[in-house]
Amino acid sequence: MSGTLGIDFGTSNSAAGILQDDRPHIIPLEGEAPTMPTAVFFDYEERCMHVGARASAALLAGDEGRYMRGLKSLLGTRLMRESRMLLGERLDFIDIVARFLAEVKRRAEAVSGQTFERALSGRPVRFHTGDARRNEQALVDLTEAYTRAGFGEVSFLNEPEAAALANRAALQPGDLRLVVDIGGGTSDFTLFRHGGADEIEIVASHGVRVGGTDFDRRLSIARVMPQLGRGSEIRHAFGKETHLAPNAIFNDLATWAKIPFLYGPDTLRAATDLEKHALHPTRLARLVKVLKEELGHDIAFAVEEGKISANDPRVSDPVIQLDMLKKGARLSLPAEMMARKLSKLADEIGEAAETTLRQARVEPAKVTHLVFVGGSSLMRVVEEALTHRLPEARVHRGAALTAIVDGLAMGTATAFP
Ligand SMILES: Nc1ncnc2c1ncn2[C@@H]1O[C@H](COP(=O)(O)OP(=O)(O)OP(=O)(O)O)[C@@H](O)[C@H]1O
Ligand SMILES: [Mg+2]
Known part of the structure; x- marks a missing residue:
């Protein structure tokens, strides 16, 4: 059976999930861990590419090779199309991202016993803050990486909207919740409320290229x-x-x-x-x-x-x-x-949250909950920058590292009508 794989391709960590009996199910890609580092290591001795924790371990062990992390930040930049010789092959960075995604696909198929022809991938609301052309190019680059990885079709969902989906069960009529997803590379926001029955209504989404x-x-x-x-x-x-x-x-x-x-x-x-x-x-x-x-x-x-x-x-x-x-x-x-050193960056994140509300013409006092997800939402400077701006909102901590992949897994149900 060929299905759709939900993939959270993160700057620091990635994860994969599917819908099983109408519930999101994370496919562990590395032992028991629900996520794996978005890292690759071209091992010059073994002449192969390692991914995930194995890649980081090879780096820390001082093995001979080339390590790369944070590749998502390069999407949309000219560096993506620059090629270099690695283990006797000429590769550009799209190839390298593609190989990482192909390994995610291969492992997810091996663990689940299914094949995945389609991917529902997360994406930041904005890969690049002030540059619309780069932002569009980033999506072109990522789409091409999925194609080169062997997916026949790929669709995208804003990462904070996926997190909103994953948090819909707790939602009450009358709630107005703001997802605050602070990851490794970007900060992303979605304002959402009850949309009747099991649905959510997305009121606004916004993002800024600031992260851990x-x-x-x-x-x-x-x-x-x-x-x-x-x-x-x-x-x-x-x-x-x-x-x-x-x-x-x-x-x-x-x-x-x-x-x-x-x-x-x-x-x-x-x-x-x-x-x-x-x-x-x-x-x-x-x-x-x-x-x-x-x-x-x-x-x-x-x-x-x-x-x-x-x-x-x-x-x-x-x-x-x-x-x-x-x-x-x-x-x-x-x-x-x-x-002190991080206060300016935390302010940028806080201001982006305010912009999200302004886009929706919503007063900060109307927001009932702040839903914190993403590894960097654990930073105190981030929490303070947000609670200071939305003092009335109740803080709800979602699953910091897995809310997005859960939401993507749920999204696979309707991603390819
Ligand atoms: N306990 C912690 N305290 C503070 N920061 C943390 C903690 N754990 C992880 N982080 C930071 O969280 C970031 C990774 O978070 P996450 O896995 O959500 O990002 P990502 O999804 O890979 O990135 P993005 O969504 O921006 O592409 C890293 O910068 C990491 O240093
Ligand atoms: Mg993320």
Whole structure:
């Protein structure tokens, strides 16, 4: 029997689900876990591509190869169509996303015993905030990746609308609920209410390209990159004057999706040059080490872990652990420092929620519930930015990591009439 697979292709994590006896059913793609990291690793020794937790494990074990995470952020950009040689094949990033999705399909079929000719995929309301052309291109890119992955047909559902579907059971007549889905790459909002019988009525949806990977980036730039020479003084090749090290390398190194692009001879040469002319070369020597030993993702993981621990009220002395630079190296990340560094991003998220309400001409006081989903909705700065703007709304925590795939599974019933 050929069916429809619901796929939540996330910036950080992905999941798959189907409808079974009228109920959503998550298909575990990796052991028992309901989600798997959206990550790939081209293993140069075994000459194959690993996906998910296996890919991240290979990276952390220091295996020889190329790791990629955050690929969803590249959709719609010119980088998607750039090709490169990987394990003897010329591949572009659409191929790489396609191979990831093909593996999701293969595993879902193996676990469920069904075949899936069609996919109902989630999508952020906006892949790119201020650029309509890029936003459209992102959907073209993702559609092409599904086609190359072997799906005959693909349809899309806004991710927060899927989460609204998954939360319809708790809905009462008179409720006006706002889904707040804060993921790795985007923040997405859907205002919805009872639509009679088992239905929901979508009142408005909106989104902004800010998510947990942007939190990681901001914290890395503020806390880690100065240790690698960001803001260092560099002597001019001739004369005594100095200038500041250019920010571009550091900004890319702090950005999950951009890290693999730094591992080439040009960037290494530029960094070595900076080290040579730096007034205080110790920090830039660390940058050279990171590029040579390809430690960019290890740093990104360390920053992400630091962020999660600084957000956890039970952790009294949160740190970013940088053993990959030097055994025992660590940078403190007190909760109030993190809140300060992330306040602008949290405000952008809060403002996007207000825009959603404005689109629907709804006063904030009319919203009865805030339904938090997505991994980054667990961030206190996010919760505060929203509860501050909608103080009357009751906070309801949905299944943070699985509400969207549940809703997509439910959506498969009507996606292909
Ligand atoms: N306990 C936690 N505290 C704070 N942040 C967390 C926690 N757990 C996960 N995150 C963050 O949540 C993000 C991943 O969330 P999620 O899996 O919902 O994103 P995604 O669906 O892959 O991304 P998107 O929907 O934006 O494409 C990551 O940035 C991760 O660091
Ligand atoms: Mg998501």
